[in-house]
Amino acid sequence: MDITFQNVSYTYQPGTPFQGVGLQDINVTIPSGSYTALIGHTGSGKSTLLQHLNALLKPTSGVVKIGTREITPETNNKHLKAIRQKVGMVFQFPESQLFESTVQKDIAFGPQNFGVPIDEALARAKEMIELVGLPANVIDKSPFDLSGGQMRRVAIAGVLAMQPEVLVLDEPTAGLDPVGRREMMGLFEKLHIEQGMTIVMVTHQMDDVANYADNVIVLEHGRLAKTGSPREIFADPDWLTEKQLGLPTTTQFAQALSRRGFIFDQVPLTEHELAALLAEQLPKKAGRAHE
Amino acid sequence: MNKLILGRYIPGDSILHRMDPRAKLLASFYYIGIIFLARTWQAYALLLVFTLVLIGISKIKLDFFIKGVKPLLWLILFTVLLQIFFTRGGHVYWQWGFLSLTQYGLINGAYIFMRFVLIIFMSTLLTLTTPPLSLADAIESILKPLKVVHFPVYEVALMLSIALRFVPTLMDETTKIMDAQRARGVDFGEGNLFQQMKAIVPILIPLFVSSFNRADDLATAMEARGYQGGEGRSKYRILKWRTKDTVAFILMGLLTIALIFLR
Numbered sequence: 001m002d003i004t005f006q007n008v009s010y011t012y013q014p015g016t017p018f019q020g021v022g023l024q025d026i027n028v029t030i031p032s033g034s035y036t037a038l039i040g041h042t043g044s045g046k047s048t049l050l051q052h053l054n055a056l057l058k059p060t061s062g063v064v065k066i067g068t069r070e071i072t073p074e075t076n077n078k079h080l081k082a083i084r085q086k087v088g089m090v091f092q093f094p095e096s097q098l099f100e101s102t103v104q105k106d107i108a109f110g111p112q113n114f115g116v117p118i119d120e121a122l123a124r125a126k127e128m129i130e131l132v133g134l135p136a137n138v139i140d141k142s143p144f145d146l147s148g149g150q151m152r153r154v155a156i157a158g159v160l161a162m163q164p165e166v167l168v169l170d171e172p173t174a175g176l177d178p179v180g181r182r183e184m185m186g187l188f189e190k191l192h193i194e195q196g197m198t199i200v201m202v203t204h205q206m207d208d209v210a211n212y213a214d215n216v217i218v219l220e221h222g223r224l225a226k227t228g229s230p231r232e233i234f235a236d237p238d239w240l241t242e243k244q245l246g247l248p249t250t251t252q253f254a255q256a257l258s259r260r261g262f263i264f265d266q267v268p269l270t271e272h273e274l275a276a277l278l279a280e281q282l283p284k285k286a287g288r289a290h291e
Numbered sequence: 292m293n294k295l296i297l298g299r300y301i302p303g304d305s306i307l308h309r310m311d312p313r314a315k316l317l318a319s320f321y322y323i324g325i326i327f328l329a330r331t332w333q334a335y336a337l338l339l340v341f342t343l344v345l346i347g348i349s350k351i352k353l354d355f356f357i358k359g360v361k362p363l364l365w366l367i368l369f370t371v372l373l374q375i376f377f378t379r380g381g382h383v384y385w386q387w388g389f390l391s392l393t394q395y396g397l398i399n400g401a402y403i404f405m406r407f408v409l410i411i412f413m414s415t416l417l418t419l420t421t422p423p424l425s426l427a428d429a430i431e432s433i434l435k436p437l438k439v440v441h442f443p444v445y446e447v448a449l450m451l452s453i454a455l456r457f458v459p460t461l462m463d464e465t466t467k468i469m470d471a472q473r474a475r476g477v478d479f480g481e482g483n484l485f486q487q488m489k490a491i492v493p494i495l496i497p498l499f500v501s502s503f504n505r506a507d508d509l510a511t512a513m514e515a516r517g518y519q520g521g522e523g524r525s526k527y528r529i530l531k532w533r534t535k536d537t538v539a540f541i542l543m544g545l546l547t548i549a550l551i552f553l554r
Contacts, residue, residue: 056470081476089474096464097471099496109493113476144500158475 001067008062022048040219041244054087088164094155098143128157210248210269312429314536334553375400427452445521
């Protein structure tokens with residue numbers, strides 16, 4: 001299910017003194033099955049763009065195509081449920097959306113809203129608890145008795161239980177410890193590879209972009225600044241610095257090495273890539289040092 | 292929620308914006324009080340002109356004030372209609388059972404309408420030109436004499452300024468939670484009354500829980516910064532009474548005299 005933006009603009013509270021521009025003339029496609037990272041400095045319109053992906057916001061001009069549905073400024077607010085089920089959205093700090101008396105009921109809440117019978121919804125909840133790596137005994141606990149990291153997993157499980165085709169994540173690992181981060185990112189990677197789920201993720205972690213994404217969208221002041229593969233985006237460090245964005249640690253390290261005489265014909269993105277490229281060059285270097 | 296203009300602040304730079312908030316608050320209350328002195332159409336005309344001149348001075352478009360009246364339009368119409376149909380006296384134009392359309396009824400209806408509009412305009416003007424925190428400071432300063440009767444002025448002022456500070460934050464939070472629940476398939480404002488009420492639960496509970504957490508965090512942060520209560524604290528924002536504030540009260544006095552003459 002491709003999601004395409006055609007000349008999309010969005011203005012907050014038009015016609016009031018509180019008016020503000022969210023998006024300006026965005027043209028971009030998020031291909032089906034891709035792992036898209038959305039980056040840009042704070043206030044660049046990332047979250048505004050995210051909310052267009054499941055019609056929580058409608059463009060003030062232009063068209064958003066979600067699969068076969070077209071969302072225009074005139075689109076009626078009713079009958080959007082079908083879209084919301086296909087595009088699951090995990091907001092920033094999603095633990096603040098929990099409300100049910102037990103974890104299981106909370107996870108089943110989403111599917112029930114889309115007409116899944118209660119038994120099946122509860123069964124799905126059980127599966128999801130395992131999928132997101134929660135211990136089985138949390139099932140009957142109140143979500144408010146869990147730790148912050150566990151609450152976040154419950155919230156994510158609640159979205160996954162809707163069995164979306166596209167998973168939209170707004171900084172899913174913000175505020176998690178390193179282990180929690182790695183596990184969460186591993187889960188999304190697994191969903192992407194095993195189930196072919198389309199993933200759209202807003203993040204400030206360039207390492208995550210380099211390690212997982214295959215498509216990057218850069219926003220700046222509500223405008224589209226660049227799109228391309230991570231390799232294309234990270235190939236120009238000066239441009240990124242100018243846009244107040246950083247490089248992945250691996251790429252930074254590779255840059256420092258290249259100042260000391262190492263040659264990389266393409267930017268290494270992951271540790272493995274860097275290691276492989278270094279392994280090729282090190283023997284030669286060592287040989288030269290002996291002479 | 293964005294339609295409500297009353298209670299919002301628009302930053303600006305006019306004489307009204309720069310006035311002492313205490314003066315503005317007291318003058319607005321006084322003004323609302325003297326509106327009830329007016330009993331003739333000349334008096335209402337004077338009040339209307341006075342209000343419109345103030346709005347002109349504030350450099351804020353009249354549109355906003357009219358928009359501010361809109362959410363209350365039904366209440367106003369309801370009250371006005373009650374007045375029109377249930378007041379007796381003067382020339383009777385039309386009668387049907389207990390309903391009657393009389394001269395006094397029409398006049399009373401018009402007066403009530405004017406009162407509503409004037410009161411809403413003036414209170415909107417107060418909040419549009421005064422930042423909420425200044426208002427809280429003003430209330431604290433005005434309530435100070437009540438300390439004599441052991442009224443907890445400082446605590447009330449603190450609660451007020453914290454409440455005001457968190458209104459926008461809670462609004463943002465509400466929108467965020469609503470969006471999150473919408474994304475999980477909740478329809479707000481659809482279905483019958485019972486279904487609509489049920490749809491509120493997934494917003495209300497998270498909102499309460501996060502308020503408790505926020506209150507806890509805020510209290511800890513305040514204690515960590517050495518807060519021990521109102522006694523012996525100095526003030527950062529100091530209110531200053533200037534000539535223009537006195538002028539405002541002289542104007543109010545003149546207006547009162549004019550209104551008494553026009554009775």
